[in-house]
Amino acid sequence: xxxxxxxxxxxxxxxxxxxxxxxxxxxxxxxxxxxxxxxxxxxxxxxxxxxxxxxxxxxxxxxxxxxxxxxxxxxxxxxxxxxxxxxxxxxxxxxxxxxxxxxxxxxxxxxxxxxxxxxxxxxxxxxxxxxxxxxxxxxxxxxxxxxxxxxxxxxxxxxxxxxxxxxxxxxxxxxxxxxxxxxxxxxxxxxxxxxxxxxxxxxxxxxxxxxxxxxxxxxxxxxxxxxxxxxxxxxxxxxxxxxxxx
Amino acid sequence: xxxxxxxxxxxxxxxxxxxxxxxxxxxxxxxxxxxxxxxxxxxxxxxxxxxxxxxxxxxxxxxxxxxxxxxxxxxxxxxxxxxxxxxxxxxxxxxxxxxxxxxxxxxxxxxxxxxxxxxxxxxxxxxxxxxxxxxxxxxxxxxxxxxxxxxxxxxxxxxxxxxxxxxxxxxxxxxxxxxxxxxxxxxxxxxxxxxxxxxxxxxxxxxxxxxxxxxxxxxxxxxxxxxxxxxxxxxxxxxxxxxxxx
DNA sequence: TCAAGCGATAATGTATACACATGGGGGCTG
DNA sequence: CAGCCCCCATGTGTATACATTATCGCTTGA
Numbered sequence: 001x002x003x004x005x006x007x008x009x010x011x012x013x014x015x016x017x018x019x020x021x022x023x024x025x026x027x028x029x030x031x032x033x034x035x036x037x038x039x040x041x042x043x044x045x046x047x048x049x050x051x052x053x054x055x056x057x058x059x060x061x062x063x064x065x066x067x068x069x070x071x072x073x074x075x076x077x078x079x080x081x082x083x084x085x086x087x088x089x090x091x092x093x094x095x096x097x098x099x100x101x102x103x104x105x106x107x108x109x110x111x112x113x114x115x116x117x118x119x120x121x122x123x124x125x126x127x128x129x130x131x132x133x134x135x136x137x138x139x140x141x142x143x144x145x146x147x148x149x150x151x152x153x154x155x156x157x158x159x160x161x162x163x164x165x166x167x168x169x170x171x172x173x174x175x176x177x178x179x180x181x182x183x184x185x186x187x188x189x190x191x192x193x194x195x196x197x198x199x200x201x202x203x204x205x206x207x208x209x210x211x212x213x214x215x216x217x218x219x220x221x222x223x224x225x226x227x228x229x230x231x232x233x234x235x236x237x238x239x240x241x242x243x244x245x246x
Numbered sequence: 247x248x249x250x251x252x253x254x255x256x257x258x259x260x261x262x263x264x265x266x267x268x269x270x271x272x273x274x275x276x277x278x279x280x281x282x283x284x285x286x287x288x289x290x291x292x293x294x295x296x297x298x299x300x301x302x303x304x305x306x307x308x309x310x311x312x313x314x315x316x317x318x319x320x321x322x323x324x325x326x327x328x329x330x331x332x333x334x335x336x337x338x339x340x341x342x343x344x345x346x347x348x349x350x351x352x353x354x355x356x357x358x359x360x361x362x363x364x365x366x367x368x369x370x371x372x373x374x375x376x377x378x379x380x381x382x383x384x385x386x387x388x389x390x391x392x393x394x395x396x397x398x399x400x401x402x403x404x405x406x407x408x409x410x411x412x413x414x415x416x417x418x419x420x421x422x423x424x425x426x427x428x429x430x431x432x433x434x435x436x437x438x439x440x441x442x443x444x445x446x447x448x449x450x451x452x453x454x455x456x457x458x459x460x461x462x463x464x465x466x467x468x469x470x471x472x473x474x475x476x477x478x479x480x481x482x483x484x485x486x487x488x489x490x491x492x
Numbered sequence: 493t494c495a496a497g498c499g500a501t502a503a504t505g506t507a508t509a510c511a512c513a514t515g516g517g518g519g520c521t522g
Numbered sequence: 523c524a525g526c527c528c529c530c531a532t533g534t535g536t537a538t539a540c541a542t543t544a545t546c547g548c549t550t551g552a
Contacts (some may be wrong), residue, residue, distance in 0.1 A: 007493045021325035021543095022505060047533070063534090067310065071317035072460075073413065079267035080513055080534060094374045095356075102348045110341075165341045167319065171417050182308075267513095294504070304537045309504090326504060326543055345541060 023057050027065035030055065033171050035074055035085055037178075046075065074177040088178055096178040097228035104156065106219035112164035112208045112216040120162055124205055127154045131198050137190040140194075148194065153183040155201050159220070162208070173235060180231060193230065195222065269303050273311035276301065281320055281331055288333035292321065321422045334424055336481060342424040343474035350402065351467035357408035358454045358462040361435075366408055368456050370451055373400045377444050386440075394440065400428040401447050405466070408454070426477060439476065443469065 020026040031051070034040065052062045066083040069075045075083045116124070132149045134144050160169050176177075176182040200223040206215035261327045266272040277297070280286065298308045316323040321330045334342075362370070380390050406415050422428040446469040453462035 024505080025325065049533070059534090060506050060508090064309075064313065064505095067313055068317065071314065073416070079271065082534060086450075092411075093411065098352060099411075099414055099417070101346075102352050106344060106348050110344075149328075163397070165338075165345075167338065167342060167420070169346055171345070171420070174413070174417070202469060270535080293502095295502090305504090306536050306538090310535095328504060 002097055024061040024064040024068075027055060027057060027061050028068050031065055031069060032072075032074065032177075035069070036179075040211045042085050045082060045084045048082065067149060072177050073174050093178055093180050094228060094232060096175050096181040097224065097231065098179060100172065100175040101221050101224035101228065103168060103175065103215040104159070104224050107160050107163035107165070107168055107172065108204055108208065108220035109213040109217035110165055110168070111159055112211055112213040114162070115211065116162055116208060120158060121209070124155065124158050127151050127158065128205060131155070131201065135198055136194055147185065152197075156183045159204070159208075198224070200226075208225070268307070270310040270314075271308040273301060273303060273307050274314050277311055277315060278318075278320065279316070286331045291328060291330045293328065311378035315334060318423050319420050323346065337426055339426050340474060340478060342421050342427040343470065343477065346418065346421040346427060347467050347470035347474065349414060349421065350405070350470050351463040353406050353409035353411070353414055353418065354450055354454065355459040355463035356411055356414070357405055358457055358459040360408070360410055361457065362408055367455070370401065370404050372468050373397050373404065374447060374451060377401070377447065382442055383442055395430065398443075402429045405450070405454075443472070446472075 007204070020029065031046070031070060040046070046066060048059045048062050048066070051066075052059045055062070065075070066075060066201045070077045075086055076081050076086045127228065131148060134140070134148050134151065137144060140148065160172055176204070200219060204216055207213075207219055266275065277292070284327055286292070292312060294305045294308050294312070297312075298305045301308070312321060312329040313323070315321045316329055320332060323328045323329050377394060380386070380394050380397065383390060386394065409415070422430075446465060450462055450465045450469065453459075453465055
């Protein structure tokens with residue numbers, strides 16, 4: 001397994017792309033990526049000194065970053081004992097889906113109540129069309145699966161932003177730090193499943209366009225809840241492939 | 247206005263009660279209390295050096311505490327510009343109620359699905375009876391209002407804990423850092439309002455006892471949403487008494 | 493007079509040294 | 523030999539000095 005995210009940054013790196021404003025923020029990103037990639041087993045303690053050596057910064061930004069990640073729910077903190085990678089039970093993962101379902105449903109309702117600016121409307125239509133195109137193929141290769149996962153993520157993020165409610169967006173983001181509980185993980189690429197879900201997207205968009213908050217909310221809630229059902233089926237069928245991985 | 251929460255602690259204070267494990271945690275409590283008490287106007291910047299002088303600790307625990315409070319949503323952070331007391335628009339306050347409504351409804355549903363241990367059942371029945379008793383009086387004095395507010399808080403907290411879902415509890419807690427959006431603020435003590443809400447509590451408890459998740463969820467959602475309606479009415483009737491106060 | 497550039501000042505970001513808490517291992521004792 | 527206690531190693535908590543960045547007033551030129 002590569003640990004690119006945790007390699008020390010080249011001091012004289014002149015990367016033109018916008019880098020984070022502070023080292024703390026950069027460290028947050030790198031540790032989050034590493035944990036989501038499964039570089040640390042759940043329960044592993046993250047020692048400040050070791051991390052600071054690995055990342056080439058002092059303990060101060062490390063501590064700050066760990067605190068951030070703990071508040072996102074990704075790490076666990078015990079006073080005087082430091083931080084460790086949070087261990088999620090199956091029950092917690094399933095609960096996270098329930099929470100996400102009601103939150104995303106509320107976001108869809110807000111979007112329907114508040115209406116879509118032209119730019120967002122266009123963006124959603126574009127991503128829906130892209131999804132149509134990908135799913136037109138009989139079978140999906142690895143590349144198409146990745147592409148559809150991106151489409152899925154973009155659609156949901158568009159709804160979150162259309163809700164125009166920062167607190168709601170923050171809370172949904174927290175749900176995504178729970179393993180398996182993210183748009184980034186399309187649980188099933190079975191023909192029926194993925195096409196049905198894409199059809200859900202169309203209907204949700206229709207409801208939002210029609211300013212039908214009630215229908216938008218119901219559809220979104222069922223949409224997310226159905227993924228939970230798939231997940232539960234997958235988990236009971238065979239033991240989870242590996243903790244903390246996608 | 248007293249600023250007791252922000253006074254420097256007596257070094258040789260030998261308070262027998264359990265004090266926080268670290269200074270950071272103690273500072274978190276003190277700043278949170280001060281902000282909730284309205285000692286800082288929304289938008290006020292919290293300078294690290296000044297706080298550290300006022301509280302008699304170094305900048306390190308202050309920074310840590312400010313970061314915690316920002317992640318709770320009580321403060322706002324801008325890189326290289328520090329922390330300031332978050333300003334909540336009326337829209338955000340109303341939205342917080344909507345969010346709280348779906349979250350508490352989910353908690354009620356979880357409680358109904360998961361059942362109540364005897365101890366919790368007894369605790370809820372006790373607090374419901376206490377509410378009955380307080381509301382038996384024709385009119386409520388200040389003391390009774392305070393007492394009923396405590397009853398209200400206890401009831402809701404019992405439901406949260408009965409949900410047995412840490413993430414949900416955390417999220418509901420975040421909603422409470424929004425001014426006006428807390429059980430601690432009983433918006434209206436009008437006869438009808440408070441009695442109707444107390445009756446809601448009874449029904450919600452009945453639904454949970456009867457293991458009827460659907461009804462528990464619906465009742466709780468309407469219960470919280472109705473407070474939102476009262477709040478909106480109060481806000482539109484007269485300008486909010488004062489930002490950030492109860 | 494106004495705008496733009498520049499420099500002083502104050503605040504935050506980071507590094508580092510020291511204080512303190514925790515947990516485990518070795519030695520002492522019964 | 524078992525059990526307890528003390529000591530020390532490890533690692534977090536805190537203080538403080540230094541680096542870097544924002545802000546604001548001033549100067550200077552058009």
